[in-house]
Amino acid sequence: MNMVQPGTRILVADSDRAVLEMLQIRLDLAGYHALAARSGPAALEMAHNMRPALMVLDLAITEMTAFEVMAALQRDVSRPCGQILLVGKRLGVDEVKRGAALGVRACMLKPFSGADLVERVSKMLKPASPAPPPASAVGSRMPPAGRPSSSSDVFI
Amino acid sequence: MVASELRSDVAATFDVLSWELELAGARCIFLDTLIGKLLGTVAPEHREQLIEGIQAVDLLSQHLTGLSTFARSLSQTVAAPEQIEVGAALQSVTLGALADRMTSSFGGDEAGINDGDDAGDLDLF
Numbered sequence: 001m002n003m004v005q006p007g008t009r010i011l012v013a014d015s016d017r018a019v020l021e022m023l024q025i026r027l028d029l030a031g032y033h034a035l036a037a038r039s040g041p042a043a044l045e046m047a048h049n050m051r052p053a054l055m056v057l058d059l060a061i062t063e064m065t066a067f068e069v070m071a072a073l074q075r076d077v078s079r080p081c082g083q084i085l086l087v088g089k090r091l092g093v094d095e096v097k098r099g100a101a102l103g104v105r106a107c108m109l110k111p112f113s114g115a116d117l118v119e120r121v122s123k124m125l126k127p128a129s130p131a132p133p134p135a136s137a138v139g140s141r142m143p144p145a146g147r148p149s150s151s152s153d154v155f156i
Numbered sequence: 157m158v159a160s161e162l163r164s165d166v167a168a169t170f171d172v173l174s175w176e177l178e179l180a181g182a183r184c185i186f187l188d189t190l191i192g193k194l195l196g197t198v199a200p201e202h203r204e205q206l207i208e209g210i211q212a213v214d215l216l217s218q219h220l221t222g223l224s225t226f227a228r229s230l231s232q233t234v235a236a237p238e239q240i241e242v243g244a245a246l247q248s249v250t251l252g253a254l255a256d257r258m259t260s261s262f263g264g265d266e267a268g269i270n271d272g273d274d275a276g277d278l279d280l281f
Contacts, residue, residue, distance in 0.1 A: 016260070
């Protein structure tokens with residue numbers, strides 16, 4: 001089980017109330033301090049005021065596009081948000097590439113379970129571990145040729 | 157759009173159902189944790205009853221999470237973009253906040269009248 005730094009702030013920015021509430025409960029129960037925003041401007045304001053360690057940002061956020069939100073965060077020299085996890089129903093290669101250029105660290109394809117998201121958040125916030133031994137010593141962990149990892153597993 | 161006229165594709169309908177079941181499951185886990193905290197504060201003679209309650213809520217949570225996983229899997233296997241009418245079905249949902257949230261998830265206008273304390277939905281935060 002991953003240790004959670006108590007009170008680590010996670011901002012969930014999603015226009016869907018069911019997703020927002022479910023993730024809030026799941027993250028709170030996992031020991032995080034979950035914050036919620038239902039629109040792009042609200043997410044930016046909350047990020048600026050609360051300085052979350054991580055933002056879960058839905059691609060279909062309203063009032064601004066997710067890319068506008070990310071660009072605004074990138075322009076802000078005070079660096080209001082630690083990491084960005086981009087989630088969405090229609091996440092394709094283009095969105096992932098564009099997100100990566102704007103600071104996205106990982107992507108998850110909707111729909112996902114709350115448990116999956118908490119696990120991903122935990123992995124993203126885990127302190128970097130010492131360099132692993134060479135691949136030849138532990139065996140290759142690359143997926144077999146012709147079988148790419150699913151887009152819900154993308155780490156950038 | 158008026159809720160009674162709402163239409164949605166089958167995959168999105170399963171998605172909305174899946175999120176709602178997952179939310180209900182998460183609320184059960186919240187309740188389960190809460191009862192667990194109470195356990196240490198009650199007299200020993202009442203603990204057995206509370207433990208039974210924890211087990212029941214835990215089972216309910218697993219039940220809902222399982223159904224959510226099922227609905228999510230179905231949404232990923234539906235290929236045809238066939239539209240179905242969800243408006244009439246939504247009107248049969250009597251829990252105000254739930255109907256309002258689902259209407260919003262399907263792209264309809266939120267009535268906004270079901271967010272109050274008397275909405276009948278559990279307000280945890």
